[in-house]
Amino acid sequence: MSAARMATGPEDVGIVPTGVANLEAVAAAFRRLGRTPRLLDSATGISSADYVVLPGVGSFAGGMAELRRRGWAEAVRGRVEQGRPTLAICLGLQLLCEESEEAPGTAGLGCVPGRVVRLAESCRVPQLGWNRVAAPAGTVFLRSSVVYFANSYGLEAGPAGWTAAMGRHGSRFVAGLERGGVLACQFHPELSGKVGAGLLKRWLDESPGAAAAFEPRAQRPTLAAAC
Amino acid sequence: MLNVRVIPCLDVRDGRVVKGVRFDNLADQGDPARLARRYEREGADELVILDVSATAEGRVARFETVGRVRDEISIPLTVGGGVRTAEDAGALLEAGADRVAVNTAAVERPELLSEIATRFGAQCAVLALDGGATSDETCASGFEVLTHSGSRRTGVDAAEWSRQAAELGAGEILLTSFDRDGTRSGYDLALIGVIREAVPVPIVASGGGAHAGHMCAAVEAGADAVLAASIFHQGDWSIGRLKDRLQQLGVAVRR
Secondary structure, eight states: OHHHHHOOTOOOOEEOOOOOOOOOHHHHHHTTTTTEEEOOHHHHHHHHEEEEEEEOOOOHHHHHHHHHTOOOOHHHHHHHTTTTTTETTTTHHHHHHHEEETTTOOOOOOEEEEEEOOOOOTSSSSSEEEEEOOOOOOOSOOOEEEEEEEEEEEEEEEESSSEEEEEEESSEEEEEEETTTTTESSOOGGHHHHHHHHHHHHHHSSSTTTHHHHHOOGGGGGHEEEE | OOOOEEEEEEEEEEEEEEETTTTEEEEEEEEEHHHHHHHHHTTTOOOOEETTTTTTTTTTTOOHHHHHHHHOOOEEEEEEEEOOSSHHHHHHHHTSSSSEOHHHHHHOOTTTHHHHHHHHHHEEEEEEEEEEOOTTOOOOTEEEEEETTEEEEEEHHHHHHHHHHHHHHHHHEEEEEETTTOOOOOOOEEEEHHHHHHSSSSSEEEEEESSSSHHHHHHHHHHHHHEEEEHHTTTSSSSHHHHHHHHHHHHOOOO
């Protein structure tokens, strides 16, 4: 372990304050797991933390504007591209995508191919409550379970290059994504009781270390091969 | 498919849980953090804290209580009481709430709902609507809105107000029947019905629920979640046993 990592220690969980979010609920969930989460306040901090949480309550446009205004967008994108331990929650998952119907013309971080759309109006929107998630075989973090959602928008289909767990609310939507140390949840693990706590613990325990040689490009086709 | 949520409500005054009848004659029910912990363990799907004296005292719900409860529970927490601005809502989120309920201030200044929804998302903006039966002919639905913890009748039609609130961005209606509150005589199904007709957003039924049969009827009338207080505080039903019974009645609940 390098001196720098020794200095921050194994409890280095940083939360990106995306302007508006239920940060305290997220922090409390990690405290219950024996961690001491702290709020991050710089791009360097986002890049260097062992574990980073991108929480999300609010709007797509507001969240992206805040990340860009503070100069944090590239730092978050860099971590996700490298597969370093990063947890995106609810709006956080949507911010990783290319764009959203909620804010036409606002570019997302673009780590996840696809456009976020409004949930089918055949069911109650926003989706508020506990719904079933179906995870495929071979996931590291995500499991089939019942978890808490509070969202009006979602990604319709599992994006290329990511392992997706799916949910259904009127129609199918992406409930969770994982790749390397990156876990993105449309639901709120911090509000999903024991099931959520178990998921957060797996993310902390099973993530490939910050320095592990994860090679995201190897998992998805290059542009040339896809054409 | 979403499960029907079972939500215990902690009416809080001076840092203690209280409960009365028709918002009056409040009696002590215990410590909010201790009750919150018990309810999560028993299987509560969510928790609501209403600071029942905040509006009358001209302040926002006590942050200290919110923080103590937040530390204890890993399920969603909605907090209401004295919220007058989006800043008040933000302060409650910082203290540990996930969603914020507004009542009196939104009736006086409806834009408050859109301000909260724009800043924190519609799922965060909960309209607490206290409704009571009225013979006032200007209230076509037969129900009017009450504010200031039920102490003021407004003459505003409950259905019309809920429709306007949903259009402004309210993502959920916490619908309390003033007439049934604390009476254990069942939810006001007619009130639930008229609000269900008026809005597409989730409805939490509140006021009068005493057993699984009442809750099943509320869901049939259009509620997405059922809230109760005294039956849990006073130990008539554990949430686990209530959910067993709901499941037997054919209501989908999280186990």
